Amino acid sequence: MVTPPAGSREGAHGDGARDALAVEVRPEAGTVVLLLAGELDHDTAEPLRDALQAALNAPAAGGAPHLLVDLSRLRFCDSTGLNILLRARLVARAAGGAMELAGPTRQVARMFHLTGADGVFRVHPDLDTALTAGRAGDQDT
Template sequence: MTHANGPTDQPALTVTSHDTQPHARVLSVTGDIDLHQLGPLEHALAEALRKSPPLRLLVLDLTAVGFCDSSGLNVLLKARQETEAHDIELRLVSPGVVIRRLLQVTGTAALFSLYDDLAQALA
């Protein structure tokens, strides 16, 4: 399933969802995560939390994300809070330099499990 949204002057944010195991889902995010393009990511995260049977692992593959602003960080923090409340492990894959810097500057890097590639995150 793919969700897309965004103004025409920048690439649309898309989120592709696929289950890798009965209790694991990968959300592959492509584009920029900013205030104007949060909808697809928020929708995909909400849908993942409603999954039946319930998830045990949710992986956000950020390999193709070029930019993330503070509103995107807030979505990631909310996802962490909600997954924790539902006893779901949240893992971030390949957060680029911009996202890593955002996590470091805000002191939130330690809140997330970061992985270099999808295979590691699913192991």
Template sequence: MRAIITEHRPDVAVLHLKGELDADSARELQTVLAELLKRPVPRIVVDLTALKFCDSVGLSAFITSKQVIADRGGWLSFAGPRPFMARLLETVGLGRYFAIFPEIDDAIAAGQL
């Protein structure tokens, strides 16, 4: 993965992922998520619009964070997946585990309900 840009909006962190998320780059994502999980109520939107590829190691970073997020009353949503990522998330069943939205603002609005 070439970059993770964290954008802090009121009460929500937006992670903009770019490039490929795989075994080589998942550690960087895990580090960023670990920092965000220190928040009292973690609310995270992961922008997938510029993510070209993701393997199982990359997906596991989100899955392992899910319990901590839920325990603290927070949420993690995905926004803007390309067709490859949308198919991947549905194929592995994460569409039932995480909310997936077409746009970042949609994910933020849904989380504030």
């Protein structure tokens, strides 16, 4: 399922590209993968909020939600985006699940490092590595 950008305006953070966020959600072997593209800030955050809420409220195969957020096409993320991800992580953990991140861009990785959020999330270098790690973990149980 692809959530089209809610609106557009000239980019304040990039090269004049539209300031929009696209969220694609796809199930992947017991994990809900959310692929983010564009810019995540106060004005563009609603599609991510909606997608995370739906993923967290949907019954998971093992009973607990396991979310994986791919950040490799996220050009910008501000404190609003960080807070949305942190809250979703707490909700997933409270339900006995987990939320992990994959492929943060340099800008996003820097923000996570400066805020200490990189110590809170399990962060994978890319989506394929994250999915492989998840499958290996499933085989161990």
